[in-house]
Amino acid sequence: MNLQESHSLNWDDLKYFLAVARSGTLRGGADRIQVNHTTLARRLAVMEENVGSRLFDRSKAGLVLTQLGEDLMPYAERVEEEMTAASRIIVGRDALPSGTIYLTLPHGLAMTSLMDDLALFAEQYPDISLNMRFSNEVADLTRREADVSLRIADEVTQDVVGRRLVQLSQAAYCTKDYAQRIRDNGGEGLSLIGWHEPEGDTTAKWVQESCYPKALLRHRVSDIVPLITLAASGLGMAYLACCLGDRHPGLIRAPFQKPKPYRSLWLLLHKDLRNTARVRLFVDFLAGRVQSRRNEFWVAGTTG
Amino acid sequence: MNLQESHSLNWDDLKYFLAVARSGTLRGGADRIQVNHTTLARRLAVMEENVGSRLFDRSKAGLVLTQLGEDLMPYAERVEEEMTAASRIIVGRDALPSGTIYLTLPHGLAMTSLMDDLALFAEQYPDISLNMRFSNEVADLTRREADVSLRIADEVTQDVVGRRLVQLSQAAYCTKDYAQRIRDNGGEGLSLIGWHEPEGDTTAKWVQESCYPKALLRHRVSDIVPLITLAASGLGMAYLACCLGDRHPGLIRAPFQKPKPYRSLWLLLHKDLRNTARVRLFVDFLAGRVQSRRNEFWVAGTTG
DNA sequence: TCCGGGTGGTTCATTTTTGAAACACGGTGT
DNA sequence: ACACCGTGTTTCAAAAATGAACCACCCGGA
Missing domain, CATH: 1.10.10.10 (Winged helix-like DNA-binding domain superfamily/Winged helix DNA-binding domain)
Structure with missing residues (x-):
């Protein structure tokens, strides 16, 4: 031919x-x-x-x-x-809808109740497969690396259809034992586990603005998972999104604080796929589930 | 569906x-x-x-x-x-080549030896049909009214591929009897059959420039066929392309003249079709036939 | 005869598509 | 470590395609 x-x-x-x-x-x-x-x-x-x-x-x-x-x-x-x-x-x-949805989301969300939502979705729609990739790198939807991307961000700038599901609250978490050491003195003598701050710095702007301005920034990690596990080991306090910290069985909110506003949870998809039935179904499903549990993400008492 | x-x-x-x-x-x-x-x-x-x-x-x-x-x-x-x-x-x-060639040509060419050529072409290529339309109107090749157009013209201006096959000679023709009246006196007392000249004019520029400047423009026709048949009936002299006049059994060239240059025979086709095998075949065939008989179209003794 | 509707065609501005050049990246070989 | 090659992507200018408005023509009906 x-x-x-x-x-x-x-x-x-x-x-x-x-x-x-x-x-x-x-x-x-x-x-x-x-x-x-x-x-x-x-x-x-x-x-x-x-x-x-x-x-x-x-x-x-x-x-x-x-x-x-x-x-x-x-x-x-x-x-x-x-x-x-x-x-x-x-x-x-x-x-039908059927087919595969390529979903990318940051590591931290693997420990949230969103996983339960994904499992429920897959159970209710057995003809739809979820292909999930956990990565803190921003998926390039325009390159079709994924159909849907969940992100925690202040805002999104990519040429995508963005839907902010909910804003998050964050708080300092520690073990129950560590909490016994905490007094209402601005964090005197306490350790904080940081996140990418320059090595050697014992404080940072966000520490000064927190409920524990005297706490020292003594440790750093580069991923959410060790941040949680180290805090749960008693190393110090870790600032976490409440939807993460509240679910961990070994962590409690540290005393003498109010939760603070944090970033938002976004659901992003490429505009080319917004009319695809399964994607639309997934988006609506997840948004509904998050909405019904919004006080798990934006907790009572959160103040600026 | x-x-x-x-x-x-x-x-x-x-x-x-x-x-x-x-x-x-x-x-x-x-x-x-x-x-x-x-x-x-x-x-x-x-x-x-x-x-x-x-x-x-x-x-x-x-x-x-x-x-x-x-x-x-x-x-x-x-x-x-x-x-x-x-x-x-x-x-x-x-x-193969095969199919139909849509050909348009003016009435006058119906009486030339080109008809023999078309018949020979059709005989040699039985899978090609010739759909011939005789018309003095210019076929619009860009409108696909025809694939190929034969035209007698000085030059062509249409957006087509033009191929000039040969320039024609023209001469005055009359009957043998009418020729007995002709003297070498510039056409004194002779009648010419004209072609669209304003009614009432007894002469025209082309008459003044002919070998019979004293002949009178006494008749007019609007088509080549009556021009020929009326001349053959003895009405007067008619200026014809030599490839026409020489073939008519009832006409001879009038005495005391030299043939003059006339328009050219053009073969035109739309550029879109120039690579079509049957059209190419037809064009080459016709051009070759005309070339081999070119002294029938541009006759000996033709002077400007 | 005139008018309206339907037909195919022309012209022009706008939009879309294409190709070329440049770039970034990863893998391989020296 | 560096150069080269093959890959996909980005950018921009040129070419091609499209749609809208308008036109000319023909036919049928009043």
Whole structure:
């Protein structure tokens, strides 16, 4: 099979050919496939040029298929049948809904109740698979690295459809034992586990603005998981989103504080996929679940 | 069958889909179908957008078909098969060569030896039909009123491929009897049959410049056929292209003259069809025949 | 005869598509 | 470590395609 032979034609021009063949006029054909009649005339002319022969005789009665036009008609019709069948595959796959949703989310969310939501979704919609990737790197939706991305951020700047599900609260968490050492003295003698601050700094702006301005920034980690586990080991206090800290069985909120506003939970998807049934279903499902439990994310008493 | 369903996709995008599926990379696919790789990437992206789902997973190993991509593959392949088969019809029809050539030519040429040429062509190429329309109106090749047009003109201005076959000579013709009256006196007492000159004018610029400046422009016709038949009836002298006058059994060249340069015989075709085998064959055939008999059109003794 | 509707065609501004050049990245070989 | 190659992506200018407005023509009905 020589690709060049079949590729000399624009396959899409068959739509125009069929439309004219069935209607007998340029305007009728244009209405049929909802393009401008000029476009139809031009596309047909280009097709006739590529074929090197006329496909229609122009007469007062309209456009009548030439012998070649008639010879090509069954091929065009069969192409149309294949495309229609293919479209059924596409629509059917979309409408059930079924298929795979590629989801990316940061590590921290793996320890939130959102996981329960994902499991429930998968249970309710067994024809939809969730392909989940946990990564703190921002997934590039425009590169189609994922269909849906959950992110914790102040705001989003990427060319995506963003939906802020809820704003989060954060608080300092420690073990029950560590909490016995805490007095209402601004954090005197306490240790904080930090997050990327320059090594050597014993405080930071956010520490000064916290309920424990005297606490020392004595440790640093680069991931949420060790931040939680080290705090649960008694190393010090860790500032965590409440939806994380409140769920950990070995941590309590440190005394003498009020929760503070933190970033928001965003659900992002590429605009190309927003009309896909399964994606839409997933988005609505998750948003509803988060909304019904919003006080788990933005807790009572949170003040600026 | 709902046309909208099959029409939501650009059928031509299947070429791009198939190319990537078979090569596994964007650049490989682009080389395969000879488009720029950026074009391929974009067309694929558009197709994925229209489908509403990814057709390829992007990995280090390249682009791998998703399940949907695999599901669509056989449909795409069958469309390709149909298009290949259709192309064989087109190429085969072109290459034989066969089909119809739509030819338009002025009335006067119906009485030239060119008719013998057309008959010979049709005899030698029985698979090619000649659809001939005689008309003095200029056929609009850009409107595809004809594939090929023969014209007698000084030059052509239409956006067509023009090929001048030969320049013509013209001379005054009359009956043998009428010739008995002719003296070498500049046409004194002779009648000329004219062609569209204003009624009432007894002479014209071309008469003054002819070999019979004293002849009177006494009659007018609006077509070549009556011009010839009236001259052959003895009404007077008629200026005709030599390829016409010399062939008429009832006419001779009037005495005391030299043939003069006349217009040229042009063969015109729309540039879109110049590579069509049968048109090319016809053009070359006719040009060759005319060339081999060129002294029938530009006769000996023709002077400016 | 005139008018309205439907036809195909022309022109022009706008939008879309394409190709080329440049870039970034990862893998391989020296 | 560096250079090279093949990959996909970005940017921009040029080319192509599209749609809208308008026109000319033909036909049928009043």
